[in-house]
Amino acid sequence: MTHKVKYDDLTKYERARLVGARALQLAMGAPPLIEVPEGSINAVLLAKVEFEKKAIPLQVIRAA
Numbered sequence: 001m002t003h004k005v006k007y008d009d010l011t012k013y014e015r016a017r018l019v020g021a022r023a024l025q026l027a028m029g030a031p032p033l034i035e036v037p038e039g040s041i042n043a044v045l046l047a048k049v050e051f052e053k054k055a056i057p058l059q060v061i062r063a064a
Contacts, residue, residue, distance in 0.1 A: 002060055002061050002062065003061070003062060004060070004061055005059075005060040005061070007054055010060060015051065015061050017060075018051060018060065019044070019047045019048055020044075020047075021058060022031050022047040023043040023044045024043075024045055026043040027034035027043040032046055033050055033055040033057065034049060034050055034053055034055050037049065054064070062064050
């Protein structure tokens with residue numbers, strides 16, 4: 001059985017995976033889903049901000 005995991009229930013490894021995957025997308029040219037802060041050009045920092053604002057369009061599905 002599988003179930004979706006909420007943001008608050010993510011492990012530090014799942015958080016790192018989501019931020020890393022989103023940073024790769026941003027580095028490859030994906031449009032940001034939030035308003036880009038002034039002077040922000042680093043894809044990892046932008047992905048972290050998107051994660052904190054719960055704007056990353058990725059899901060974690062755990063297999064039981």
